Amino acid sequence: MGVEVAVQGLTKSFGKQVIWGDVTLTLPPGEISVMLGPSGTGKSVFLKTLVGLLKPDRGSIVIKDVDLARCSEHQLYETRKLFGVLFQDGALFGSMNLFDNIAFPLREHTRKSESEIRQIVNEKLEMVGLTGTEKKLPGEISGGMRKRAGLARALVLDPEIILFDEPDSGLDPVRVAYLNQLIVDLNAQTDSTFLIVTHDIGTARTVPDNLGLLFRRELVMFGTREVLLTSDEAVVEQFLNGRREGPIGMSEEKDASQVAAELAALGDRGGVSAPAPGTGPKGASGTGVPPQLLPSPGLPERKAAGRRQDRVLAMLHTLPEKAQEAVKRALDDEHRSRLPDYRSPESQSPDSQAPGSHSAGSEAAEYESVAE
Ligand SMILES: Nc1ncnc2c1ncn2[C@@H]1O[C@H](COP(=O)(O)OP(=O)(O)OP(=O)(O)O)[C@@H](O)[C@H]1O
Numbered sequence: 451m452g453v454e455v456a457v458q459g460l461t462k463s464f465g466k467q468v469i470w471g472d473v474t475l476t477l478p479p480g481e482i483s484v485m486l487g488p489s490g491t492g493k494s495v496f497l498k499t500l501v502g503l504l505k506p507d508r509g510s511i512v513i514k515d516v517d518l519a520r521c522s523e524h525q526l527y528e529t530r531k532l533f534g535v536l537f538q539d540g541a542l543f544g545s546m547n548l549f550d551n552i553a554f555p556l557r558e559h560t561r562k563s564e565s566e567i568r569q570i571v572n573e574k575l576e577m578v579g580l581t582g583t584e585k586k587l588p589g590e591i592s593g594g595m596r597k598r599a600g601l602a603r604a605l606v607l608d609p610e611i612i613l614f615d616e617p618d619s620g621l622d623p624v625r626v627a628y629l630n631q632l633i634v635d636l637n638a639q640t641d642s643t644f645l646i647v648t649h650d651i652g653t654a655r656t657v658p659d660n661l662g663l664l665f666r667r668e669l670v671m672f673g674t675r676e677v678l679l680t681s682d683e684a685v686v687e688q689f690l691n692g693r694r695e696g697p698i699g700m701s702e703e704k705d706a707s708q709v710a711a712e713l714a715a716l717g718d719r720g721g722v723s724a725p726a727p728g729t730g731p732k733g734a735s736g737t738g739v740p741p742q743l744l745p746s747p748g749l750p751e752r753k754a755a756g757r758r759q760d761r762v763l764a765m766l767h768t769l770p771e772k773a774q775e776a777v778k779r780a781l782d783d784e785h786r787s788r789l790p791d792y793r794s795p796e797s798q799s800p801d802s803q804a805p806g807s808h809s810a811g812s813e814a815a816e817y818e819s820v821a822e
Pocket residue numbers: 464469487488489490491492493494495496538
């Protein structure tokens with residue numbers, strides 16, 4: 451069962467350079483969260499701080515009642531065992547073959563026999579599609595294969611918290627699709643808490659329960675996927691639609707007048723495919739809020755899915771209207787019946803459905819029509 455990670459007022463700097471300040475968010479247990487942000491905004495630094503490799507200047511990271519920002523070395527060592535981490539560069543040992551690389555955490559942290567280790571390593575190799583490559587050195591395989599070996603190593607201790615730093619970079623689109631399915635399937639099987647850093651908008655839109663965005667030394671937003679995907683906030687919109695126009699520039703942040711001019715120009719062109727924030731019909735949901743990726747057939751439902759619906763339903767009235775609508779559309783029948791304005795199907799004529807009463811099957815069809 452995944453555990454909650456509660457981050458409060460976290461600030462990190464290197465010398466005089468503040469990377470980000472006052473970051474507050476909670477990774478709900480067993481849910482999948484994605485962290486977005488332009489290059490260099492400190493996403494990797496954030497993951498390294500969460501796992502206790504970097505010390506924050508201020509703030510707390512509480513996991514199972516232990517604050518990683520001020521606990522003892524021993525507590526830190528013990529809490530780290532909860533984590534499985536894929537670092538951005540893979541961080542494989544160059545002189546060890548893949549088998550020994552993946553077996554390393556087991557040999558380091560457990561007393562398992564070599565035959566048990568072999569069984570686990572083979573299972574993880576198969577899971578990431580690397581069976582038969584265990585004797586190869588990291589330098590002898592492709593970048594994508596190294597990434598997948600790093601994934602296998604991150605999973606070998608059956609972690610309760612999984613941090614993946616750009617697991618999809620360097621993978622071809624088909625493998626990204628497989629990887630996303632693997633993440634959802636793993637989550638269904640383990641109920642672990644996931645935080646994934648990615649630049650892939652498709653992944654960000656369809657995989658997570660929650661999305662966050664780091665920009666200009668702060669956490670601009672963190673919340674349920676429906677909130678960010680329907681947001682009118684300029685940075686969020688720009689990022690989730692992968693557009694040039696907006697506050698995020700190539701090398702340095704654009705100034706406000708340049709942003710205003712670009713947005714005005716967009717408006718002049720009609721802005722149909724890229725509406726200016728606040729003026730477009732769908733905000734960051736320019737292509738709608740797509741249905742979330744489900745576990746593969748035959749796997750159990752994600753335990754977090756039900757818990758998440760309870761959680762989101764409890765705060766539904768606090769969400770912006772567009773997000774509320776998106777949440778309602780995605781609810782299952784049981785949760786939908788708890789909506790204050792719910793009307794049972796019997797009490798409705800066929801063509802007078804309440805806004806929140808679409809069947810799960812119609813959700814995809816509706817997305818298709820919104821996406822046009
Ligand atoms: N150990 C360190 N010492 C000093 N500065 C560092 C250190 N690690 C990272 N930084 C700086 O922190 C900033 C954020 O780096 P980080 O790698 O977290 O960015 P990122 O958001 O992961 O970017 P990308 O999307 O390109 O991976 C950069 O300016 C980087 O130079």
